Amino acid sequence: MATGGGYRNGVHKAPNIRTSSSFKSKLPPSNVRRSSSSASLGGAAANSVSGRVRVAVRLRPKNAEELVADADFVDCVELQPELKRLKLRKNNWDSDTYEFDEVLTEFASQKRVYESVAKPVVEVYVNVGKLITIIAAWPALWPLSVLDGYNGTVMAYGQTGTGKTYTLGRLGDEDTSARGIMVRSMEDILANISLETDSISVSYLQLYMENIHDLLNPSNDNISIVEDQRTGDVSLPGATIMEIRDQQNFVELLRVGEAHRIAANTKLNAESSRSHALLMVQVKRSVVDRNFEFSPEAQNHSHSVGNLRPPLLRKGKLIVVDLAGSERIHKSGSEGHMLEEAKSINLSLSALGKCINALAENSAHVPVRDSKLTRLLKDSFGGTSRTSLIVTIGPSPRHRAETAMKVENMLKIKEEFDYKNLSKSLQMEIDKLIAENERQQKDYEYDIERIRLEAQKRVAQAERNYVEVLEEEKMKCQMDYMESIKKLEEKWTVNQQKHGINGEMDAGNEEVSELKTLLQNERLLRKAAEDEIQKLKNQLLKFSKIQLAGGNADVFNLQEVLEEESHEKKKLEDEVKVLRSQLAQMAIEANHTRSYQDRGTSGNPHLGLDCPSPLNQMRSRDGSNGDRASIANLHEQVGLQKILSLLESEDASVRIHAVKVVANLAAEEANQEKIVEAGGLTSLLMLLRSYEDETIRRIAAGAIANLAMNEANQELIMAQGGISLLAMTSTDAEDPQTLRMVAGAIANLCGNDKLQTRLRSEGGIKALLGMVRCRHPDVLSQIARGIANFAKCESRASTQGTRAKQSLLIEDGALPWIVQNANNEASLIRRHVELALCHLAQHEVNAKEMISGGALWELVRISRDCSREDIRTLARRTLTSSSIFQAEMRRLRIEV
Ligand SMILES: Nc1ncnc2c1ncn2[C@@H]1O[C@H](COP(=O)(O)OP(=O)(O)OP(=O)(O)O)[C@@H](O)[C@H]1O
Numbered sequence: 001m002a003t004g005g006g007y008r009n010g011v012h013k014a015p016n017i018r019t020s021s022s023f024k025s026k027l028p029p030s031n032v033r034r035s036s037s038s039a040s041l042g043g044a045a046a047n048s049v050s051g052r053v054r055v056a057v058r059l060r061p062k063n064a065e066e067l068v069a070d071a072d073f074v075d076c077v078e079l080q081p082e083l084k085r086l087k088l089r090k091n092n093w094d095s096d097t098y099e100f101d102e103v104l105t106e107f108a109s110q111k112r113v114y115e116s117v118a119k120p121v122v123e124v125y126v127n128v129g130k131l132i133t134i135i136a137a138w139p140a141l142w143p144l145s146v147l148d149g150y151n152g153t154v155m156a157y158g159q160t161g162t163g164k165t166y167t168l169g170r171l172g173d174e175d176t177s178a179r180g181i182m183v184r185s186m187e188d189i190l191a192n193i194s195l196e197t198d199s200i201s202v203s204y205l206q207l208y209m210e211n212i213h214d215l216l217n218p219s220n221d222n223i224s225i226v227e228d229q230r231t232g233d234v235s236l237p238g239a240t241i242m243e244i245r246d247q248q249n250f251v252e253l254l255r256v257g258e259a260h261r262i263a264a265n266t267k268l269n270a271e272s273s274r275s276h277a278l279l280m281v282q283v284k285r286s287v288v289d290r291n292f293e294f295s296p297e298a299q300n301h302s303h304s305v306g307n308l309r310p311p312l313l314r315k316g317k318l319i320v321v322d323l324a325g326s327e328r329i330h331k332s333g334s335e336g337h338m339l340e341e342a343k344s345i346n347l348s349l350s351a352l353g354k355c356i357n358a359l360a361e362n363s364a365h366v367p368v369r370d371s372k373l374t375r376l377l378k379d380s381f382g383g384t385s386r387t388s389l390i391v392t393i394g395p396s397p398r399h400r401a402e403t404a405m406k407v408e409n410m411l412k413i414k415e416e417f418d419y420k421n422l423s424k425s426l427q428m429e430i431d432k433l434i435a436e437n438e439r440q441q442k443d444y445e446y447d448i449e450r451i452r453l454e455a456q457k458r459v460a461q462a463e464r465n466y467v468e469v470l471e472e473e474k475m476k477c478q479m480d481y482m483e484s485i486k487k488l489e490e491k492w493t494v495n496q497q498k499h500g501i502n503g504e505m506d507a508g509n510e511e512v513s514e515l516k517t518l519l520q521n522e523r524l525l526r527k528a529a530e531d532e533i534q535k536l537k538n539q540l541l542k543f544s545k546i547q548l549a550g551g552n553a554d555v556f557n558l559q560e561v562l563e564e565e566s567h568e569k570k571k572l573e574d575e576v577k578v579l580r581s582q583l584a585q586m587a588i589e590a591n592h593t594r595s596y597q598d599r600g601t602s603g604n605p606h607l608g609l610d611c612p613s614p615l616n617q618m619r620s621r622d623g624s625n626g627d628r629a630s631i632a633n634l635h636e637q638v639g640l641q642k643i644l645s646l647l648e649s650e651d652a653s654v655r656i657h658a659v660k661v662v663a664n665l666a667a668e669e670a671n672q673e674k675i676v677e678a679g680g681l682t683s684l685l686m687l688l689r690s691y692e693d694e695t696i697r698r699i700a701a702g703a704i705a706n707l708a709m710n711e712a713n714q715e716l717i718m719a720q721g722g723i724s725l726l727a728m729t730s731t732d733a734e735d736p737q738t739l740r741m742v743a744g745a746i747a748n749l750c751g752n753d754k755l756q757t758r759l760r761s762e763g764g765i766k767a768l769l770g771m772v773r774c775r776h777p778d779v780l781s782q783i784a785r786g787i788a789n790f791a792k793c794e795s796r797a798s799t800q801g802t803r804a805k806q807s808l809l810i811e812d813g814a815l816p817w818i819v820q821n822a823n824n825e826a827s828l829i830r831r832h833v834e835l836a837l838c839h840l841a842q843h844e845v846n847a848k849e850m851i852s853g854g855a856l857w858e859l860v861r862i863s864r865d866c867s868r869e870d871i872r873t874l875a876r877r878t879l880t881s882s883s884i885f886q887a888e889m890r891r892l893r894i895e896v
Pocket residue numbers: 059060061106158159160161162163164165166167272273392
């Protein structure tokens with residue numbers, strides 16, 4: 001504030017003492033004395049504090065010419081740095097005294113100039129949370145620096161040749177201590193940010209005659225200014241913006257800009273001091289909220305993956321302005337271009353003054369549009385921005401008037417900055433701060449939304465990855481499992497060929513260790529997946545904490561997603577358990593192979609012609625030694641349901657192995673009920689129906705045959721159309737082993753008293769008889785067993801009086817085959833057929849047919865020659881008890 005007169009509206013009332021600190025304006029009037037020659041400022045000098053506007057004065061040393069030319073003159077400039085005063089001698093008895101925030105003598109180093117003029121604008125840190133306390137306590141200490149995300153301006157103003165460029169733009173190529181404010185500012189910025197997360201960009205412009213020229217690209221010579229209505233930010237879309245990567249890179253830009261400035265001024269026939277040069281430095285910083293930064297939560301937080309805490313984006317702008325001088329506007333004789341140029345400079349400087357004035361008075365209208373300079377600086381002075389002004393002066397008494405004018409102009413600007421009404425301005429600043437906070441809040445909300453969406457995307461992606469990885473792993477395990485079983489089978493076959501080769505043992509061991517590795521891999525994968533889930537949970541939890549405060553429903557959506565995801569994880573873990581069981585089964589199989597090797601292939605307890613289960617024979621051929629304990633183990637570990645589900649696998653090899661496992665299980669009486677309950681019978685019948693594959697049908701039929709040993713299952717097989725399916729298979733199949741299984745299954749059904757009629761009506765007997773086309777003794781043996789079973793049931797029914805009619809076997813044409821094979825050389829076939837004949841013969845109603853079919857001769861032979869005494873006796877008793885046979889034998893003169 002001016003203490004000795006006003007500078008309002010650009011009117012200079014020539015005060016002879018000016019104070020330049022806003023705080024001095026608060027001093028009681030008694031502390032401020034006006035003097036025509038020496039100013040007494042009382043305690044004011046001690047109050048050199050850094051306010052929002054600092055004004056410094058710098059005296060250039062005399063150059064060689066001045067040393068000579070001014071040798072006879074008394075110095076017109078007197079500096080009192082300790083009192084922060086500048087005295088300009090008017091004449092021998094009078095001088096004006098001005099007070100500044102900083103008085104820099106001709107001996108002040110560039111470093112000192114930077115630290116007192118520019119550094120407070122560039123680099124002051126503060127904890128934002130304490131801002132309000134600071135405002136209340138000491139408004140002038142507002143720490144709104146560029147690195148804290150605020151805008152700031154450093155302006156140099158002075159007569160041509162007084163050292164503005166030296167102060168601002170020296171590059172310090174030869175002598176680093178000579179580096180000016182621009183270079184040092186950038187050094188400070190670069191030292192305080194990280195180019196990984198932050199960015200710096202630079203534009204360099206010249207404003208001449210209300211035209212903006214791009215000093216980084218001279219072809220851009222009419223750049224327009226754009227203001228963001230919402231944020232108030234000023235930008236120059238047409239200007240070149242260069243990203244700064246390092247100091248070297250920046251110095252190069254300055255060099256290029258300076259060269260273009262000289263060239264442009266030559267072209268425009270202007271002196272450099274007749275144009276304003278502006279260097280704009282944009283700093284964008286990602287900063288973590290410090291309250292968060294030191295929280296335990298943040299301490300544990302990993303920055304690499306999914307930092308859900310939204311970084312605050314702080315944008316600060318530093319503008320370094322080399323202001324044009326206005327010395328000529330007061331001189332008479334300016335005309336033409338010079339006059340226009342002078343007017344233009346005057347316009348921009350007075351517009352700057354007016355704007356500052358309006359801001360000071362909290363006026364609704366701030367006339368920034370009056371000049372391009374004020375439009376450019378709009379978001380960088382006043383309000384929350386810091387401003388530093390440096391007035392450069394020369395020592396020459398010849399330029400005293402110009403110097404005085406410059407100093408006063410600058411102090412006027414300064415005073416306008418330092419608001420007259422402190423409470424009013426404070427209120428205004430608070431309003432601005434609130435607006436700024438609101439703006440930041442909006443940006444913050446926008447960032448939160450963006451990050452929330454990002455997090456959602458990441459969660460979804462992680463879920464997909466998780467499912468994919470597990471699915472892949474599951475498939476891989478299944479394939480490996482099947483592959484291993486195949487290998488085991490191959491080894492088994494090889495081993496069968498080379499009984500007792502010890503090398504197999506080692507292979508078995510290798511297999512087990514391979515399986516262990518697989519299992520280990522699977523565990524690691526599962527662990528990784530669990531970690532990923534846990535991580536996502538943590539992230540979502542943190543995120544939901546942020547969002548909960550705002551009651552954002554999306555958080556709940558995310559929680560739902562998380563729950564679903566956990567559910568999915570549980571399912572996948574169950575899958576993993578199954579896979580692990582399968583791996584365990586592989587280990588069992590490997591052990592199993594080894595133990596088989598240990599025992600050698602000396603014998604199989606389940607092989608034997610008397611064994612009623614055709615599957616037991618099949619198992620020896622299919623590579624299992626009948627170690628039922630291991631199968632039972634598999635059943636327990638893998639789960640029957642899982643095994644049955646593999647029957648429907650798309651992969652044929654999976655189906656084959658699954659059906660083998662089921663068939664092995666079905667060979668155990670203890671498992672049969674469980675298999676049927678779990679739907680295994682239906683699945684096996686399905687396999688007969690749907691698959692052309694001979695192996696599958698063979699094994700499925702074998703399993704059905706085993707299940708058909710149980711009476712309750714026999715009814716179920718019938719109820720589910722099993723006879724038709726078996727009959728169909730018997731017609732299609734060529735492989736004797738398949739036919740053996742089918743015949744075995746039907747043979748078992750033939751032994752059920754209750755199913756006789758239905759079995760016959762659904763083609764069971766015809767199917768049996770059809771299979772005689774295959775002359776394989778194993779098949780014939782099962783056919784004979786079936787016929788014997790059937791005949792036995794019929795004979796039982798006739799004995800009980802529930803059947804009076806002729807045998808269905810005879811009706812279906814079985815008799816000729818029976819007679820033909822009654823003396824088959826294979827003892828097992830022979831024995832079944834002999835029994836069948838005896839049973840048929842027991843029912844009188846069959847006798848005639850049997851006699852005409854030649855069965856009587858066979859019965860007689862059996863009664864005489866059969867190696868088994870019980871059958872011999874049965875045949876004899878049958879023949880003697882039948883009156884028809886007796887009559888025929890008498891006719892034929894046969895005796896038994
Ligand atoms: N503090 C200083 N110490 C030593 N030499 C200086 C100092 N200030 C300026 N000079 C020298 O004075 C001369 C003029 O300085 P400079 O070009 O920086 O002035 P200017 O105000 O930018 O002039 P113009 O407005 O014409 O561009 C230069 O030779 C410069 O090296």
